Amino acid sequence: MAAASTSSFIPLKPRPTPRGLSTIAVLKLGAPLSFSFRRPVLAPARLRISCVAKPETVEKVAKVVKKQLALPAETLVTGDSKFAALGADSLDTVEIVMGLEEEFDISVEEDSAQSIATVQDAADLIEELVRKKCA
Amino acid sequence: MGERAAAASLKFVTVQANSASLAEARARVFEFFKTTCRSIPTVMEIYNLQDVVNESQLRSAVSSEIRRHAHITNPKVIDMLLQKGTEELHNIVQHSKQRHHIIGQYVVGQRGLVHDLGTKDEGTSDFLKNFYKSNYF
Numbered sequence: 085m086a087a088a089s090t091s092s093f094i095p096l097k098p099r100p101t102p103r104g105l106s107t108i109a110v111l112k113l114g115a116p117l118s119f120s121f122r123r124p125v126l127a128p129a130r131l132r133i134s135c136v137a138k139p140e141t142v143e144k145v146a147k148v149v150k151k152q153l154a155l156p157a158e159t160l161v162t163g164d165s166k167f168a169a170l171g172a173d174s175l176d177t178v179e180i181v182m183g184l185e186e187e188f189d190i191s192v193e194e195d196s197a198q199s200i201a202t203v204q205d206a207a208d209l210i211e212e213l214v215r216k217k218c219a
Numbered sequence: 220m221g222e223r224a225a226a227a228s229l230k231f232v233t234v235q236a237n238s239a240s241l242a243e244a245r246a247r248v249f250e251f252f253k254t255t256c257r258s259i260p261t262v263m264e265i266y267n268l269q270d271v272v273n274e275s276q277l278r279s280a281v282s283s284e285i286r287r288h289a290h291i292t293n294p295k296v297i298d299m300l301l302q303k304g305t306e307e308l309h310n311i312v313q314h315s316k317q318r319h320h321i322i323g324q325y326v327v328g329q330r331g332l333v334h335d336l337g338t339k340d341e342g343t344s345d346f347l348k349n350f351y352k353s354n355y356f
Contacts, residue, residue, distance in 0.1 A: 151275070175289070178249050179282050182256040186274055194250075 142207045148183045149203065152176060163204035181206070188214060232309045237298055244297040248285065251301055251308075255281050258312050266318045272326045280325045 146161040153172055155161070161170065167177050181197050184190075184206060190213040200206050238244040259277050263269060268277075288300055310316055349356040 174245075174249070175252070175282055175285060178252055179256075179278060182253065182278060183275060185256075194253075 138207075138211065141211055142203060144187060145184060145203050145207045145210065148187055149180055152180050152183055161203060163207065164202055166202050167200075184210060190214060190217060232305055234302060235298075238294045241292060241294050241297075244294040244301075247301055248297065251304055252281065252285060255304075255308055258308065262311055262321070265312075265314050266321050268318070268321065268326070271322060277325060280328055283328075 142163050149155075149161055149167070149170065149172075150157070150159065153170055153176060155170065159170075167180065172180065177200070178197070181192055181200065185192055188210050190210065192209065192213065196209055200209065235247075238247055256278055259274050259281075262277070263272075263274065284304075288297075291297055291300070311321065
């Protein structure tokens, strides 16, 4: 199982029907189907690339974090600062991820969002998503 | 932007089964919060809120609403609150509400009614302000 997972391997849980199938089903049956939208599944297992993010990205992330947590401007937010150490609870962390989604116009998957603990993690993830989007 | 809005579309809202544990309820709260945040651009466009507020202010309004109930530990109560929140979000996104509802409830929010923020009383002294509010200060 995932007990002996290495540091860079995050197995995704299997998700039910992708979005296209659900909308077709709604049109066919006519009666309201109760489902909530599930985002389409990416590749089954994603290897997380731990490359260094650009310093501008880290700067932008730090700015969003500082604004969200209402920290004074002199607080040093580096790549290694953990969100919990800066005084963010779990809801703050989710809100920061949402702020980053808005700022960079990306969409972060749930499993990736769970693994974000430091500013550097967030910047790396953002770089990867931006690169994938433009590719 | 398109994929974010598509990701948050709520077609039909039904009651889900009770969450088995506090951890599952907690996960559902975060899911709800994310869905709400991803619907915020749609809401701003529907109700023309671009000049009134920006997205991060709406986000913090939503998170403060969630934080008001952060002390609750009973999963059933959390489920009930989530159901109410989902219903509210559904009403807003389906344009069942109107602009003044959104502005009054989430933009101005708990800070005070709109007429209290007018410029009429801004120059008056604190004594007068307290006097208008109550007899004892």
